[in-house]
Each structure stands twice: as structure tokens, then as C-alpha cells.
Amino acid sequence: MVASTATSEPTRPAAGAPLPVPAVHVPASSLRGDLRAVKIVWERELIRFSKDKLRMITSLVQPFLFLFVLGTGLSRLASAGTHGVDLRTFVYPGVLCMAVLFTAMFSAASLVWDREFGFLREMMVAPVRRSSLVLGKCFGGATVACFQGILVLCLAGLVGVPYAPVLLLEIFVLQLVLAFTITAFGVMVAARIKQIQSFMAVTQMVMMPMYFLSGAIFPVSGLPQWLTILNRLDPMTYAVDPMRRLVFNHLNISAAARRALDPGVTWWGWHVPTLLEAGVVAAIGMICLAVAIVEFSGRE
Amino acid sequence: MSEHAPGGGLVAHATAAAAASISVHGLTKRYGEVEAVRGIDFEVAPGEIFGFLGPNGAGKSTTIAMLCTLVKPTSGSATVAGFDVNHQRDSVRRNIGLVFQDTTLDTYLTAEQNMRLHAELYGVERELVEPRMRQVLEMVDLWERRRSAVATFSGGMKRRLEIARGLMHSPRVLFLDEPTVGLDPQTRSSIWTYIQELKAAEDITIFLTTHYMDEAEYCQRIAIMDKGVIVVLDTPDALKASVGHDRVTLETDDDAAAIAAIAERFQITAHLSEGAVIFGVASGEYFVPRLFAELDVPIRCVSVSRPSLDDVFMSYTGTTIRDAEASAGDQRRAATAAFRRSR
Ligand SMILES: Nc1ncnc2c1ncn2[C@@H]1O[C@H](COP(=O)(O)OP(=O)(O)O)[C@@H](O)[C@H]1O
Numbered sequence: 316m317v318a319s320t321a322t323s324e325p326t327r328p329a330a331g332a333p334l335p336v337p338a339v340h341v342p343a344s345s346l347r348g349d350l351r352a353v354k355i356v357w358e359r360e361l362i363r364f365s366k367d368k369l370r371m372i373t374s375l376v377q378p379f380l381f382l383f384v385l386g387t388g389l390s391r392l393a394s395a396g397t398h399g400v401d402l403r404t405f406v407y408p409g410v411l412c413m414a415v416l417f418t419a420m421f422s423a424a425s426l427v428w429d430r431e432f433g434f435l436r437e438m439m440v441a442p443v444r445r446s447s448l449v450l451g452k453c454f455g456g457a458t459v460a461c462f463q464g465i466l467v468l469c470l471a472g473l474v475g476v477p478y479a480p481v482l483l484l485e486i487f488v489l490q491l492v493l494a495f496t497i498t499a500f501g502v503m504v505a506a507r508i509k510q511i512q513s514f515m516a517v518t519q520m521v522m523m524p525m526y527f528l529s530g531a532i533f534p535v536s537g538l539p540q541w542l543t544i545l546n547r548l549d550p551m552t553y554a555v556d557p558m559r560r561l562v563f564n565h566l567n568i569s570a571a572a573r574r575a576l577d578p579g580v581t582w583w584g585w586h587v588p589t590l591l592e593a594g595v596v597a598a599i600g601m602i603c604l605a606v607a608i609v610e611f612s613g614r615e
Numbered sequence: 616m617s618e619h620a621p622g623g624g625l626v627a628h629a630t631a632a633a634a635a636s637i638s639v640h641g642l643t644k645r646y647g648e649v650e651a652v653r654g655i656d657f658e659v660a661p662g663e664i665f666g667f668l669g670p671n672g673a674g675k676s677t678t679i680a681m682l683c684t685l686v687k688p689t690s691g692s693a694t695v696a697g698f699d700v701n702h703q704r705d706s707v708r709r710n711i712g713l714v715f716q717d718t719t720l721d722t723y724l725t726a727e728q729n730m731r732l733h734a735e736l737y738g739v740e741r742e743l744v745e746p747r748m749r750q751v752l753e754m755v756d757l758w759e760r761r762r763s764a765v766a767t768f769s770g771g772m773k774r775r776l777e778i779a780r781g782l783m784h785s786p787r788v789l790f791l792d793e794p795t796v797g798l799d800p801q802t803r804s805s806i807w808t809y810i811q812e813l814k815a816a817e818d819i820t821i822f823l824t825t826h827y828m829d830e831a832e833y834c835q836r837i838a839i840m841d842k843g844v845i846v847v848l849d850t851p852d853a854l855k856a857s858v859g860h861d862r863v864t865l866e867t868d869d870d871a872a873a874i875a876a877i878a879e880r881f882q883i884t885a886h887l888s889e890g891a892v893i894f895g896v897a898s899g900e901y902f903v904p905r906l907f908a909e910l911d912v913p914i915r916c917v918s919v920s921r922p923s924l925d926d927v928f929m930s931y932t933g934t935t936i937r938d939a940e941a942s943a944g945d946q947r948r949a950a951t952a953a954f955r956r957s958r
């Protein structure tokens with residue numbers, strides 16, 4: 316259509332006559348459209364991760380340090396208390412959780428970068444529900460973190476954990492839940508904290524205590540009361556504990572060692588079952604996800 | 616509604632209301648103490664190239680943000696492509712394309728990946744993604760580079776890619792916020808070529824902002840915005856005609872004395888801008904001989920020019936756009952403007 320306003324427009328003949336492309340029509344919002352959005356946001360996370368080879372390697376450094384340096388170094392000190400179990404086997408589930416924790420949080424940080432570099436706007440003006448963007452981001456972060464978890468899972472044999480298919484599957488599912496929850500938590504924080512430095516500072520402040528309080532490096536029974544309380548409040552506890560139980564189920568060790576190293580999390584003396592623990596982690600993830608969706612939907 | 620429009624352009628177009636592509640009534644936006652947009656009214660006809668011209672901080676980007684539903688207006692209403700920006704946000708979003716002032720590309724991805732991502736977010740039918748992408752990328756001469764990472768692109772290429780991406784879903788209204796800012800002159804002119812081509816090839820309304828006077832000439836109508844209000848709105852030609860006088864620029868040995876003498880002899884207010892004495896006068900070339908005869912301050916150099924949009928801006932706001940930018944705010948803003956320009 317030619318403009319109806321009467322003005323001489325600067326003349327330059329149109330170079331290309333309209334090409335034979337049928338008109339693109341943007342459909343009304345639909346579930347299908349939202350699913351496409353979830354998928355593409357998820358895919359983008361994977362593409363970006365696959366281009367970041369350095370990150371894959373550097374994020375393995377920390378698990379290595381904990382597993383082989385700290386684990387080996389402390390094993391002589393700890394040998395009296397481990398009833399013959401290798402300390403590295405004991406800390407392995409915690410190290411696995413740590414790899415997932417750090418990678419997931421790092422993935423969530425990409426949201427802060429997206430804001431800084433403007434890409435977030437491209438997503439925010441798209442005619443899709445904000446919830447699909449948040450979901451895609453969380454699934455993407457979880458997938459990337461899970462991938463990192465699988466790399467650590469490959470090391471299992473080196474610390475005396477058998478490569479039993481059932482065990483691997485169980486651990487995989489559990490770390491998937493953890494990865495999703497941590498990403499959702501990170502995305503929730505990123506909705507509020509707009510500066511990358513502040514985000515990093517906050518997550519460092521949260522992640523370190525979460526890791527140390529979770530029982531990743533000590534058994535969770537017989538602790539002083541203050542530490543017990545903090546431990547039971549830490550969401551990571553409910554990921555590390557069942558993971559350790561799964562690993563120990565496949566080990567051939569004495570009942571005494573089992574009692575000492577894998578006492579299980581209790582609530583007022585009641586042993587919390589594995590499924591409920593996983594449920595706690597998932598529930599926290601859902602809450603964070605819901606808050607994140609509300610935060611992003613409400614923004615201008 | 617025409618109280619903000621001494622030029623009268625508004626009234627002339629108000630009748631097109633029913634079919635208007637963009638229609639804005641009493642739109643305001645307040646950020647705490649700052650009133651970024653202070654009650655603007657205007658209409659844009661379908662197929663028009665409409666420009667917002669104004670210095671940094673005038674409220675241009677804020678207006679675009681409200682029209683594209685990214686920012687909620689403090690008061691007032693607006694429709695874009697027939698949909699209300701306050702109540703039909705999704706419908707507005709489906710029908711607009713956006714190129715923001717600051718880049719919103721994912722520089723880790725390739726050009727093609729950016730385009731596909733956009734197509735997915737907008738639900739472009741699968742079989743149309745490839746041909747449409749090719750069409751718009753060819754238009755901005757980036758088809759050959761589609762597999763390169765955006766990080767390797769120059770500023771001009773990024774801007775072209777953003778324009779192509781904004782067109783991917785065939786929007787009815789395309790918003791371009793300072794599409795040429797920070798680009799070299801050659802790239803700037805090629806961007807304008809694309810805009811003209813686009814206008815010829817597609818049924819689309821283009822709303823753009825700029826603070827380059829010369830670029831506003833490409834628009835069919837422009838609204839001059841300053842400090843949150845539209846000071847005048849009309850075609851560039853009508854605006855220039857409305858100034859009614861030529862611009863005389865003098866270099867003298869004693870500018871202050873020259874300004875005083877011009878005021879006394881000819882009752883003309885001249886002022887100093889960028890080291891020259893400037894004033895407006897009807898039929899400038901006939902005035903110059905009188906100037907030499909009657910002014911006792913030595914004149915080193917003189918030039919007479921037809922009114923430009925700079926003069927329009929000056930005559931409606933009492934200041935040049937550059938001076939308006941310089942005084943537009945604290946040093947921080949000046950610094951960001953310089954930063955933007957330097958990119
Ligand atoms: N998010 C914001 N918060 C506070 N003030 C803002 C915000 N966005 C813009 N402003 C202010 O509103 C005014 C207009 O800004 P803007 O619309 O960006 O102008 P322009 O695009 O014409 O340069 C400026 O004074 C700017 O500082």
C-alpha cells in the first residue's frame with residue numbers, strides 16, 4: 316500500500332520487487348505456540364553451552380579438587396571413623412550434587428547476562444506467555460547441569476562406586492530434580508537482581524553455606540543441635556542424603572559403617588523416606604518456578 | 616487535542632483516526648520525579664514513514680516502549696495496528712516489529728540462529744521460516760553471512776540483522792529506535808536505502824526516532840519532540856516553510872558586539888552557536904549587503920542557507936538540537952550519549 320499522506324518521498328526505486336513468499340501470519344496465542352517457545356529457549360541454552368567448551372572443563376575442576384585432593388588428603392585422618400569405607404566414596408554423592416549446583420546456578424546467571432546484553436528484551440516482547448520463557452530457561456539450565464552431572468557420574472568407578480545401570484538411572488533422575496530446582500531458584504533470584512556482580516555475590520553467599528550444611532562432607536546424625544537445625548533447613552540435604560543412600564545400597568559394607576556414614580535424615584526422630592526427600596527438592600523447585608513466573612509476568 | 620501542535624499537522628490527520636495505524640491520546644509516562652513523556656497526541660496513517668525527532672532525553676524511547684507494550688503508560692491511551700496497548704498487549708505484540716536503540720541480538724548465536732529463534736517465538740509457520748528468512752536477509756545483504764556468529768559482525772551489520780529480524784514475522788508496524796545512531800555515514804545511508812525498499816515492497820507502517828536532523832527528511836511526517844512533549848508535527852517541507860526565513864551565519868571579530876549591533880539596527884535577535892553568530896531573516900541574500908553597510912563590527916565570513924530542520928527545531932524550541940543535547944542533563948547523560956555514539 317502506498318502512503319496516503321501527501322509528501323514527496325526521497326526517490327529510490329525499489330530494488331527487489333516483492334518476492335514470492337506467502338504472507339507470514341502470526342497466530343493467536345495457543346498452547347502450541349507456547350510449547351514452541353519453551354523448546355526454542357531450551358535449545359538456545361544448549362547451543363550456547365555447546366559453544367562454551369571451556370566452561371565444561373573449568374566446571375569439572377572443583378569436583379576434581381573435592382574428590383581427589385580433599386578426599387585423598389583427608390582419608391588418612393578420617394580412616395578411624397569410616398569403618399573401612401573410602402572417604403572418597405563417602406563424599407562422592409556430595410561432589411556430584413555440587414557439580415550440579417554450580418552448573419545450574421551458572422546457567423541461571425545467563426539470564427542476568429541476557430538482560431545486560433539486551434537479549435532479554437527480544438524475548439520479553441514476543442507474543443508468548445512469560446511462563447514459557449521461564450520454563451524454557453529452567454529446562455535449559457537443568458539439562459546443562461545434568462550434563463555436567465553425567466560427566467561426574469563417569470568418574471564413579473575411580474572412587475569405588477559401581478557402574479550399575481539401576482544405580483546410574485536412579486542417580487540421574489535425582490540429579491535432574493536437583494538441577495531443575497537449583498536453576499529455578501537461580502532464575503527466581505535473577506528476576507530481582509539485575510547486576511551480574513550482585514547476582515554472583517548473592518549466589519556465592521547462598522551456595523557455599525548450602526553446600527557445607529547439606530551433609531555433603533559429613534554424616535547428618537549426632538550433630539550439635541544448631542547444626543542439625545540448619546542442616547534440616549537446607550534443601551541440598553534432601554538431595555545429598557538420598558543420593559548417598561542409593562550409592563550405599565550398591566556397596567558391600569558393614570552395617571556399622573552404614574549406620575555411621577549413612578544415618579539418613581530424620582525429622583523429630585522419624586526417618587524421612589527417599590521419595591519424600593526427592594519430593595521436598597521438587598516442591599522447592601516448583602515454588603521457585605512459580606515465584607519466578609509471577610515475577611516475570613508482572614514486569615513491564 | 617491539538618494544543619501541543621502549533622504546526623497544525625495533528626488536526627489535518629485527526630480525521631484518519633478510524634484507519635490509523637498508530638493513534639495516541641494524552642500519553643504520559645512518569646518515572647518517579649522525571650516526567651519522561653508529558654501528554655502527547657498523534658496519529659500515524661497506514662503505510663506512512665513517521666519520525667520522532669528530538670535530542671537525547673526527549674522521551675522518544677519511552678514513547679516507543681509504551682507503544683510496544685514494554686512499559687505501562689502512567690496515563691493516556693494508544694492503539695497500534697488497531698489494538699489497545701493497555702488492554703490487548705498480545706495482539707499488539709503479534710503485529711509489531713521492533714528494533715531497539717541498544718542491540719538485542721544473541722551474539723553467541725549465528726545470524727540464522729537468531730532469526731530462527733525469533734520465528735519460533737512468533738510462531739511463524741514452519742514451511743515459511745526458510746523462505747521468509749532468505750527474503751529479509753537478502754534485503755539487508757546478510758544472506759551470505761547467515762552462518763557467522765553475530766559476535767563477528769560490525770555495528771552496521773548487527774543493526775541490519777536486527778531490522779531483518781524485526782521483519783521476520785511480517786509485522787504491520789515496524790518500530791525503529793534510532794536505527795542509525797553510532798553508524799558511519801555510508802552505513803547510515805544504506806540503512807535508509809533498506810527502509811525505502813522495505814516501504815516499497817511491503818504493506819507496512821514505519822515509526823522511527825532519530826536525533827539526526829538530516830535523516831528526518833526521509834520521513835513523510837515528523838513530530839519534533841523536546842522535554843517530553845511534541846512541539847510541532849508536520850511534513851518536513853511544511854515545517855521548513857513554516858520557519859519563513861533563511862539562516863544567516865556570521866563569523867566576526869567581536870561576536871558580542873555584533874549581536875548587540877544586529878539587535879539595535881535591525882531589531883533581530885541573533886545568538887551564538889558553535890562559535891558563530893546565527894540569526895534568521897527573510898530573503899537572506901538581500902539582507903547581507905545591508906549587513907556589511909551598517910554593521911561596524913568586522914565580519915570575517917558570512918553564509919546564507921535555506922531553512923533546514925535545524926532551523927525548525929530552533930524556531931520551535933529556541934535552541935539548536937545540539938545545544939539541547941548538551942544541556943539536556945547532567946554529565947552522566949552526556950557521557951552515555953557520547954558512549955552510545957561512539958559505539
Ligand atoms: N527506566 C527509567 N527510569 C527512570 N528514568 C527514565 C527511565 N527511562 C527513561 N528515563 C528518563 O526519561 C527521559 C526520557 O528518556 P528517553 O525516552 O530514553 O529519551 P530519548 O529516547 O528521547 O533519548 C530521560 O530523562 C530519561 O532519563
Ligand SMILES: [Mg+2]
Nearest residue numbers: 675676716793
Ligand atoms: Mg532513545
